[in-house]
Amino acid sequence: xxxxxxxxxxxxxxxxxxxxxxxxxxxxxxxxxxxxxxxxxxxxxxxxxxxxxxxxxxxxxxxxxxxxxxxxxxxxxxxxxxxxxxxxxxxxxxxxxxxxxxxxxxxxxxxxxxx
Amino acid sequence: xxxxxxxxxxxxxxxxxxxxxxxxxxxxxxxxxxxxxxxxxxxxxxxxxxxxxxxxxxxxxxxxxxxxxxxxxxxxxxxxxxxxxxxxxxxxxxxxxxxxxxxxxxxxxxxxxxxx
Numbered sequence: 044x045x046x047x048x049x050x051x052x053x054x055x056x057x058x059x060x061x062x063x064x065x066x067x068x069x070x071x072x073x074x075x076x077x078x079x080x081x082x083x084x085x086x087x088x089x090x091x092x093x094x095x096x097x098x099x100x101x102x103x104x105x106x107x108x109x110x111x112x113x114x115x116x117x118x119x120x121x122x123x124x125x126x127x128x129x130x131x132x133x134x135x136x137x138x139x140x141x142x143x144x145x146x147x148x149x150x151x152x153x154x155x156x157x158x
Numbered sequence: 159x160x161x162x163x164x165x166x167x168x169x170x171x172x173x174x175x176x177x178x179x180x181x182x183x184x185x186x187x188x189x190x191x192x193x194x195x196x197x198x199x200x201x202x203x204x205x206x207x208x209x210x211x212x213x214x215x216x217x218x219x220x221x222x223x224x225x226x227x228x229x230x231x232x233x234x235x236x237x238x239x240x241x242x243x244x245x246x247x248x249x250x251x252x253x254x255x256x257x258x259x260x261x262x263x264x265x266x267x268x269x270x271x272x273x274x
Contacts, residue, residue: 046202076261085162085249085264086203099259132201147262149203 047150049135055156056125064120064153068137075118076147077110078134086134092118125157160185160254164265171240172273179235179268181250190253192226192233193262197247206248209233245272
Protein backbone atom coordinates (compact mmCIF):
# COMPACT_ATOMS: atom_id res chain seq x y z
CA UNK A 44 0.00 0.00 0.00
CA UNK A 45 1.02 3.56 -0.56
CA UNK A 46 0.38 4.86 2.92
CA UNK A 47 -0.44 4.00 6.50
CA UNK A 48 -3.73 2.13 6.72
CA UNK A 49 -5.93 2.13 9.81
CA UNK A 50 -8.97 0.00 10.38
CA UNK A 51 -11.75 0.42 11.16
CA UNK A 52 -12.28 4.00 10.11
CA UNK A 53 -14.98 4.40 12.72
CA UNK A 54 -15.86 2.28 15.72
CA UNK A 55 -18.82 2.65 18.04
CA UNK A 56 -18.85 0.55 21.17
CA UNK A 57 -20.66 0.40 24.46
CA UNK A 58 -19.07 1.36 27.73
CA UNK A 59 -17.26 -1.60 29.26
CA UNK A 60 -16.58 -3.39 25.99
CA UNK A 61 -13.20 -4.39 24.54
CA UNK A 62 -11.94 -2.90 21.25
CA UNK A 63 -9.01 -3.45 18.94
CA UNK A 64 -7.70 -0.85 16.51
CA UNK A 65 -5.40 -1.91 13.71
CA UNK A 66 -2.55 -0.09 11.99
CA UNK A 67 -0.76 -1.20 8.81
CA UNK A 68 2.38 0.93 8.44
CA UNK A 69 4.27 1.70 5.27
CA UNK A 70 6.30 -1.32 4.21
CA UNK A 71 9.84 -1.17 5.56
CA UNK A 72 9.14 1.43 8.22
CA UNK A 73 10.64 0.25 11.49
CA UNK A 74 9.23 2.97 13.73
CA UNK A 75 5.53 3.04 14.56
CA UNK A 76 3.68 5.49 16.79
CA UNK A 77 0.18 5.69 18.23
CA UNK A 78 -1.32 9.06 19.10
CA UNK A 79 -4.72 9.98 20.51
CA UNK A 80 -6.55 13.11 19.42
CA UNK A 81 -9.46 14.27 21.55
CA UNK A 82 -11.98 16.76 20.22
CA UNK A 83 -10.48 20.23 19.87
CA UNK A 84 -6.99 19.07 20.82
CA UNK A 85 -3.77 18.18 19.10
CA UNK A 86 -2.57 14.58 18.99
CA UNK A 87 -1.07 13.19 22.21
CA UNK A 88 1.59 10.53 22.23
CA UNK A 89 0.62 7.06 23.44
CA UNK A 90 3.29 4.55 22.48
CA UNK A 91 6.28 4.07 20.19
CA UNK A 92 7.55 0.84 18.64
CA UNK A 93 10.96 0.27 17.15
CA UNK A 94 10.63 -3.05 15.37
CA UNK A 95 8.67 -5.50 17.49
CA UNK A 96 9.35 -3.93 20.86
CA UNK A 97 7.61 -1.06 22.58
CA UNK A 98 10.48 1.37 23.05
CA UNK A 99 8.36 3.87 24.96
CA UNK A 100 4.85 3.32 26.34
CA UNK A 101 4.90 6.28 28.71
CA UNK A 102 1.90 7.89 27.02
CA UNK A 103 -0.54 5.06 27.66
CA UNK A 104 -3.07 6.56 30.12
CA UNK A 105 -3.63 3.44 32.23
CA UNK A 106 -3.43 -0.35 32.20
CA UNK A 107 -6.62 -0.67 30.18
CA UNK A 108 -4.57 0.32 27.14
CA UNK A 109 -2.14 -2.08 25.51
CA UNK A 110 -0.48 -2.29 22.09
CA UNK A 111 1.42 -4.99 20.24
CA UNK A 112 3.46 -5.31 17.09
CA UNK A 113 4.41 -8.99 17.04
CA UNK A 114 6.12 -9.17 13.65
CA UNK A 115 7.43 -5.64 13.42
CA UNK A 116 4.83 -4.56 10.91
CA UNK A 117 1.11 -4.43 11.76
CA UNK A 118 0.26 -3.03 15.17
CA UNK A 119 -2.90 -3.40 17.24
CA UNK A 120 -4.00 -1.01 19.96
CA UNK A 121 -6.21 -2.76 22.48
CA UNK A 122 -8.52 -1.04 24.95
CA UNK A 123 -10.23 -3.01 27.70
CA UNK A 124 -13.33 -1.97 29.63
CA UNK A 125 -13.82 1.09 27.48
CA UNK A 126 -15.00 4.32 29.10
CA UNK A 127 -16.74 7.33 27.54
CA UNK A 128 -13.56 9.33 28.07
CA UNK A 129 -11.76 7.02 25.66
CA UNK A 130 -13.77 8.51 22.80
CA UNK A 131 -11.27 10.13 20.43
CA UNK A 132 -9.52 9.72 17.11
CA UNK A 133 -6.63 7.27 17.38
CA UNK A 134 -3.87 8.06 14.91
CA UNK A 135 -1.10 5.75 13.82
CA UNK A 136 2.10 6.93 12.17
CA UNK A 137 5.19 5.23 10.84
CA UNK A 138 8.66 6.34 9.79
CA UNK A 139 11.94 4.88 8.66
CA UNK A 140 13.64 6.09 11.83
CA UNK A 141 13.34 8.76 14.49
CA UNK A 142 10.67 11.28 13.54
CA UNK A 143 13.04 14.24 13.48
CA UNK A 144 15.24 12.47 10.95
CA UNK A 145 12.55 10.72 8.93
CA UNK A 146 9.15 12.38 8.62
CA UNK A 147 6.16 10.73 10.21
CA UNK A 148 3.54 9.36 7.81
CA UNK A 149 0.12 9.33 9.43
CA UNK A 150 -2.93 7.24 8.69
CA UNK A 151 -6.48 8.59 8.55
CA UNK A 152 -7.12 7.48 12.10
CA UNK A 153 -9.87 5.49 13.77
CA UNK A 154 -12.65 7.49 15.37
CA UNK A 155 -13.70 5.63 18.50
CA UNK A 156 -17.01 6.50 20.10
CA UNK A 157 -17.90 4.93 23.44
CA UNK A 158 -21.60 5.21 24.28
CA UNK B 159 6.93 19.90 30.87
CA UNK B 160 7.30 20.61 27.21
CA UNK B 161 4.48 22.70 25.78
CA UNK B 162 3.44 24.02 22.40
CA UNK B 163 0.99 26.93 22.28
CA UNK B 164 -1.08 28.05 19.33
CA UNK B 165 -2.91 31.18 20.40
CA UNK B 166 -5.19 31.46 17.36
CA UNK B 167 -8.01 28.89 17.46
CA UNK B 168 -9.27 30.14 14.08
CA UNK B 169 -7.94 32.24 11.23
CA UNK B 170 -9.33 33.22 7.86
CA UNK B 171 -7.74 34.51 4.68
CA UNK B 172 -8.88 35.56 1.24
CA UNK B 173 -7.82 33.39 -1.64
CA UNK B 174 -4.45 34.55 -3.08
CA UNK B 175 -3.63 36.52 0.07
CA UNK B 176 -1.03 35.78 2.74
CA UNK B 177 -1.69 34.53 6.25
CA UNK B 178 0.55 33.86 9.23
CA UNK B 179 -0.18 31.26 11.91
CA UNK B 180 1.50 31.68 15.28
CA UNK B 181 3.20 29.12 17.48
CA UNK B 182 5.30 29.37 20.62
CA UNK B 183 6.95 26.52 22.44
CA UNK B 184 8.80 25.80 25.61
CA UNK B 185 11.58 23.26 25.79
CA UNK B 186 14.65 22.68 27.92
CA UNK B 187 16.40 20.73 25.19
CA UNK B 188 19.29 22.29 23.32
CA UNK B 189 18.63 20.44 20.11
CA UNK B 190 15.17 19.86 18.78
CA UNK B 191 13.03 20.01 15.66
CA UNK B 192 9.88 21.94 14.89
CA UNK B 193 7.10 21.00 12.50
CA UNK B 194 3.90 22.28 11.00
CA UNK B 195 1.31 19.66 10.11
CA UNK B 196 -1.90 20.13 8.15
CA UNK B 197 -4.99 18.08 8.98
CA UNK B 198 -7.85 18.24 6.46
CA UNK B 199 -11.29 16.72 7.20
CA UNK B 200 -9.91 13.33 6.10
CA UNK B 201 -8.06 13.38 9.47
CA UNK B 202 -4.71 12.47 7.93
CA UNK B 203 -1.87 14.58 9.34
CA UNK B 204 0.29 15.87 6.48
CA UNK B 205 3.74 17.33 7.05
CA UNK B 206 3.92 20.89 5.72
CA UNK B 207 7.36 22.03 6.79
CA UNK B 208 10.20 21.14 9.18
CA UNK B 209 12.85 23.25 10.91
CA UNK B 210 15.97 22.08 12.69
CA UNK B 211 16.61 24.29 15.71
CA UNK B 212 20.36 24.46 15.10
CA UNK B 213 19.80 26.00 11.66
CA UNK B 214 19.44 29.76 11.60
CA UNK B 215 18.01 29.84 8.11
CA UNK B 216 14.24 29.71 7.97
CA UNK B 217 12.81 26.69 6.16
CA UNK B 218 10.79 27.20 2.98
CA UNK B 219 8.60 24.82 0.99
CA UNK B 220 7.04 26.46 -2.05
CA UNK B 221 4.28 28.75 -0.73
CA UNK B 222 4.99 27.83 2.89
CA UNK B 223 7.72 29.42 4.96
CA UNK B 224 8.49 29.80 8.64
CA UNK B 225 9.75 32.59 10.84
CA UNK B 226 11.87 30.82 13.45
CA UNK B 227 12.93 32.98 16.40
CA UNK B 228 14.92 30.64 18.65
CA UNK B 229 15.52 33.08 21.51
CA UNK B 230 11.85 33.94 21.65
CA UNK B 231 10.86 30.29 21.12
CA UNK B 232 8.56 31.31 18.32
CA UNK B 233 7.84 29.36 15.14
CA UNK B 234 5.22 30.95 12.89
CA UNK B 235 4.00 29.63 9.55
CA UNK B 236 3.41 31.93 6.59
CA UNK B 237 1.22 30.77 3.74
CA UNK B 238 1.55 32.88 0.60
CA UNK B 239 -0.91 32.99 -2.29
CA UNK B 240 -3.48 31.06 -0.24
CA UNK B 241 -5.52 28.48 -2.09
CA UNK B 242 -8.88 26.91 -1.29
CA UNK B 243 -7.09 23.60 -0.72
CA UNK B 244 -5.12 25.13 2.13
CA UNK B 245 -8.22 25.16 4.30
CA UNK B 246 -7.60 22.75 7.19
CA UNK B 247 -6.47 22.48 10.80
CA UNK B 248 -2.82 23.36 11.24
CA UNK B 249 -0.79 21.95 14.09
CA UNK B 250 2.57 23.10 15.33
CA UNK B 251 4.75 20.41 16.92
CA UNK B 252 8.09 20.10 18.68
CA UNK B 253 10.22 17.03 19.26
CA UNK B 254 10.73 15.74 22.76
CA UNK B 255 13.47 13.27 23.56
CA UNK B 256 12.35 11.48 26.68
CA UNK B 257 12.39 7.97 28.05
CA UNK B 258 14.78 6.77 25.39
CA UNK B 259 12.55 7.69 22.51
CA UNK B 260 11.75 10.71 20.45
CA UNK B 261 8.16 11.87 20.10
CA UNK B 262 6.19 14.89 19.02
CA UNK B 263 4.36 17.32 21.27
CA UNK B 264 1.55 19.11 19.44
CA UNK B 265 -0.29 22.36 19.98
CA UNK B 266 -4.09 22.55 19.99
CA UNK B 267 -4.24 23.67 16.40
CA UNK B 268 -5.49 26.58 14.31
CA UNK B 269 -8.44 26.18 11.98
CA UNK B 270 -7.71 28.00 8.72
CA UNK B 271 -10.57 29.06 6.46
CA UNK B 272 -9.83 30.27 2.94
CA UNK B 273 -12.50 32.53 1.45
CA UNK B 274 -12.97 32.61 -2.33
